[in-house]
Amino acid sequence: MxxxxxxxxxxxxxxxxxxxxxxxxxxxxxxxxxxxxxxxxxxxxxxxxxxxxxxxxxxxxxxxxxxxxxxxxxxxxxxxxxxxxxxxxxxxxxxxxxxxxxxxxxxxxxxxYMQNGSLNDYLSDESSGHDWHTRYAIIKGISKGLKYLHEELEPPMFHLDLKPANVLLDENCVPKIGDFGLSRLIDERTRITTSSVGTIGYLPPEYINHHVISNKLDIFSLGVIIIKIMAGPMGYSKSAEISSQQFIELVHRNWRNRLHAASVNALESYCIQVKTCIEMGLTCVEVDRHKRPTIGNILNKLNEIETASQFPDALLKDPGSTKNQVRSLT
Structure with a gap:
């Protein structure tokens, strides 16, 4: 440094x-x-x-x-x-x-100081507001921050308490991972710990049952966050009540209707992004940690769908104030 x-x-x-x-x-x-x-x-x-x-x-x-x-x-x-x-x-x-x-x-x-507080303050049901672009940018921003911790630091750092309250938003709603507690750099990729980490609701079964921590613990937490960003604060609970395919179809249909009602340009491109993100969120919360993607896999997938369907220039520009951006999440 x-x-x-x-x-x-x-x-x-x-x-x-x-x-x-x-x-x-x-x-x-x-x-x-x-x-x-x-x-x-x-x-x-x-x-x-x-x-x-x-x-x-x-x-x-x-x-x-x-x-x-x-x-x-x-x-x-x-x-x-x-x-x-x-x-x-x-x-x-x-x-x-x-x-x-x-x-x-x-x-x-x-x-x-992060002017817009935490992501937790702005999560609500996906049926309100119309700003898919802001939500997508938050998903990608969190993923980029996690990739830095997992794959660009040597040794890697595991956050171990990733949740909406620990994702902060600056004046432009750019997400930043924060509140590392007293995090530590991890020399091993996977290990057993006797210390408590994380928050119930964001912890994977291998930690709850056997206290195993690895980079896949953070991936599970990321998956829960993605699902809540896309389907509201109760989204993760909903996903456990129906099959994965039914949940994907439900979230995809809700967003398609919402974007169509808002007369959003490039509707099909956005719907591809919606479907990809919700599928990715569900993969992140697989019970078997070995089936979860790495953060590198996740970012590669996000880059692929952007290359396949670029955002229209008009939607890259904020049509309103920062406060309007924040309200669009709620």
Whole structure:
């Protein structure tokens, strides 16, 4: 990595200033590892400040290792780390009913701010809105980010908690994979783990039953996301209730009717993309992980259907504002 791009350390008192004392008004969200606040730098730049909860066993050496894992990530579809804090201060803390002077370590990871929040905020039934192009671009963007993690890093990185809440959207609705928790680089392609990963509903059977993790865990999670992008938040549940072929036909028919009603140009080209994506999503959630595609296979397929049927120029241009783009997902 170019040393000129090394992520800087940010003093804790500066983080306090940027977040207005970590006020509730600045809170963007919270998760297993900590709370996220909106930080405002002196130059007006907005950043997301993730203050980590004290985690048993997270010593300086482990934090530095995990920080460096995140520091190396440089891709347009992965949220960029812009700073960190790992500072121990002497502060008064409660102890046995009294306030005593002790050492407190404050750790934070700071990321680029994503104006449109998470994909989770905008998923809804596919029958509302008309913007297939935005949804397709989000599917492809997530796939490109995952390909970077799986096939362009050495060793590869497995996200292990891919879900709509961890896919963030910038001002142009470009998706970026974020919230790696305290992800680690994986030296082996497949292994058994005793630690907990992921979120129920996005975890494959081999992990639930045998705690096996591999690159195919992320592929399963991606499949669930694709299905929900195309068929709404309950889409994955629907897919389990009927045969794969019936589900493909249902989603394809719904989108065809929707695009036809919206008088979308190149209807057939878009319908090919719809059918390909829903078939791909179902393949990603195969019970047998060996039958799931690699992320390279997925992107190759997406590139093939684009080559076969290019988007018309008029639809590549946003006809409305960014807010309209976001509303079109809901």
């Amino acid at each position: 170019d040393h000129a791009s090394v992520v800087p350390s940010i003093a804790y008192h500066l983080l306090e200033q940027m977040t207005d004392g970590f006020s509730e008004d600045r809170e963007l969200g919270r998760g297993t590892y900590g709370k996220v606040y909106l930080g405002l730098r002196a130059n007006g730049e907005k950043i997301a400040v993730k203050m980590l909860h004290p985690i048993l066993g997270l010593d300086d050496e482990l934090f530095e290792k995990e920080y460096h894992n995140l520091e190396i990530l440089q891709h347009q579809n992965v949220v960029r780390l812009v700073g960190y804090c790992n500072e121990t201060r002497r502060e008064y803390v409660p102890y046995n009913g009294k306030m005593v002077l002790g050492e407190v370590t404050h750790r934070a990871l700071c990321f680029e």
